[in-house]
Amino acid sequence: MKNSFVELSGRDRAIALLDEGTERELVGPFDDMISPHLEPQGIVPESDDGVILMKGQLEHKNVLVISIESAFQGGGIGEVSGAKIVAALEQVLKDNQNGKTIYPIIILDTGGVRLQEANYGLLSISEIQNAVVAVKKYVPVIGLIPGRVGSFGGMSITSAILSYLIATKKARIGLNGPEVIEQEAGVREFDSSDKDLIWDTLGTKQRSATNIVDEVVEDSVEVMRDAVNQAISKKKDAKRTEDADFYLSLLDQLDMSKPLNTVDYRELYKNVKTVTHPITEAVATTEEKPKSRGRLWFEKLTGIKNAETNVSTVLQATVDGKAYVAIVPDPKNRFPRVREGEAGLQEGFAIANAVNKIIKDDVDKEVKRPIILVVDVPSQAYGYKEELIGIHVALASSAAAYAKARQSGHPVISFIPGDAVSGGFLAHGLQSNRLIALDDDSITIQAMSKASAARITQRTIAELEEATKHVPAMAYDIDNYEKLGALYQLVKGVSSWDANDQSVAKVKKIIDEAIDSAKNDANDLRFRYNTKIAKESGRVATIKMRQAVADQWSD
Incomplete structure (x- = not known):
């Protein structure tokens, strides 16, 4: 498709959002900051670990684009890629605290935690979420979900914390992938072979109707650029994580004994009468x-x-x-x-x-x-x-x-x-x-039960257990x-x-x-990087990445 945003690579998506000639990549492929946890499992690492950091301008506004490459490990977040995102967001925070406005844009095309680095992925995603909450005090954090993989797992939780979400019709959002639900709860709970059901439930048509996605745009570089620029200029913020009373009121009205389909849920969603829900001591x-x-x-x-x-x-x-x-x-x-x-x-x-x-x-x-x-x-x-x-x-x-x-x-x-x-x-x-x-x-x-992790990574449980001998995070x-x-x-x-x-x-x-x-x-959350174990072995790659981003940040 001509000028398709979805069909671009992660790096080209980042460049496409920026004013021509303003892009500057941080900690790129030639820095060779690879994950140390993949080769011991027989997995070929990627020189940028699947995350691209690109500083530049969008309509003359300073921005940082963080783009996750779904073609590498399904966009899964591991120690190095997670540290790269966190370190960049912390630099954005520091600049804004010092009066230098810069807007972060995160392109989500990710299955969540990289299961081959499981607990590193969970730690990293929590640290990303912490950084997003901190940055939002100064500027909106805009999220894009183009398509291909979508936004799943712990990074779907991150997507809900972002200020504003823009997606194409090719995107999906969910915490648990249908295969994981089927593995954990059975095929009657969610049939992972029913593609229509998956798209009806997790696709952008349903998600936009229930305000999980804020804006659905055509798959075009120009349209995406304009939508992001407008979101930044108008400081759009859905405040999605501040709607607890609305959702608790919705749950009060939900009959769990009856089936629920997408049409009925949209009707329920539209007619919720919100009341406060304090939790007692x-x-x-x-x-x-x-x-x-x-x-x-x-x-x-x-x-x-x-x-x-x-x-x-x-x-x-x-x-x-x-x-x-x-x-x-x-x-x-x-x-x-x-x-x-x-x-x-x-x-x-x-x-x-x-x-x-x-x-x-x-x-x-x-x-x-x-x-x-x-x-x-x-x-x-x-x-x-x-x-x-x-x-x-x-x-x-x-x-x-x-x-x-x-x-x-x-x-x-x-x-x-x-x-x-x-x-x-x-x-x-x-x-x-x-x-x-x-x-x-x-x-x-x-990050996941052994049975589900084995299914998703296409390993046997025995192979999964063997890998844990080489990678403590697994x-x-x-x-x-x-x-x-x-x-x-x-x-x-x-x-x-x-x-x-x-x-x-x-x-x-x-x-x-x-x-x-x-x-x-x-x-x-920096205490996690400063313990004796973290410094000597546990977060060495994290510390190295944080320093590399800091060294390359200034123009």
Whole structure:
């Protein structure tokens, strides 16, 4: 197609958006900043790791274009590519803070986490989201979704945090790809062979009708340039992650016992009457609650037995000047896909409301309440209705709220006594400036279940497990996760189910030390790059990329 934007490569898309002759690439192919994690798996790396950074001008306005190349590893985000995006956004932030206006544009053509670097991908995506939240205080962050792959996985959560989304009719957006939902929940939940169903559910016609995409444009370089220029000039911002009350009101009106198709959902969406949905403080009850590691430690840390709020799967309470938040199971929940403690629609939006209230209540206080996340999330919810409604928006809402809280001066500490998996961990855990985990073999930290990861990467589970021996980021256990350098502390001698008085006292002491550490440090996520393990091995490639972007940034 003549002047097609979709058909261009990632690099050519970036150049096409810029005024002729103004483009300057940063950390390009000749810098040879490749991922160190692919060759040990027999995968040929790419010299730019699939992300293009291009500074220049658009209609005489200074811009940075970040373009993700879907032709390499499906646009998946790994350590190097993620660090490249984060470092560039942080330079954009610094320039705007210093009065030099520059607008970031992100071209999303990505399946989310690069599964061959799994936990590095999750860390990087959370760091991208943090940077976007920070930059949005100064300028809009414009997202483009041209087509080919679309925007999936953790990067769909990122897309919902961006200020304004422009897409063509060839784009799709969703948290969980249909193949993953089919693997996790069965073909009756989402048939990945039904292409019409996929496009009807995740395509831009449906997404624009329900405000997940802000503008749909013709596949033309000129039209795309004009749409981006207008979005920048008018400082367009959909504030998508600030609609929790709207979505919670919508969920109130949703009958989960009946099928839901795209037409019925659009009708429901148009007729929502928004009411406020505060989440109550947890109170003690006499009724025995479903057991989970998250619930156990929330109750032990707060002293609230059989804790309960008005949202059965979310616990939150302020005790001794600290706000605690946890996601817990509810086997009778009307949303079947969250009955085992997964992060779903209601969980994301309810947590966003709870955290945003904490920010509002403490806005004039010199000392902000620490927020303690008790993390035990086996995954995000895998369901058709969740995808149709936009589970990625729900998880973006909680992630953005935690990021805003931390950037506002609230120490945000994650304590991990249970699983921390995929979008659930992005929504509830990875925006913390300190991560504390128990050294327990039962804890899983990963981007996807083994069965789904094997299916998506076209490997057997045995081949997947063999790869984890060479790349710690692909492993599922907490000891390998420690090798990445992101943890503040791995707590020895305390198991996930061993919440006796001595263990609780030990964990409380470590949480208090983490709070003091966070108070005396920056309100961002750079601690993860500065630990001894990170500097020596865990984030060496990240640190190298951050320096390269900084060195090449100035004109």
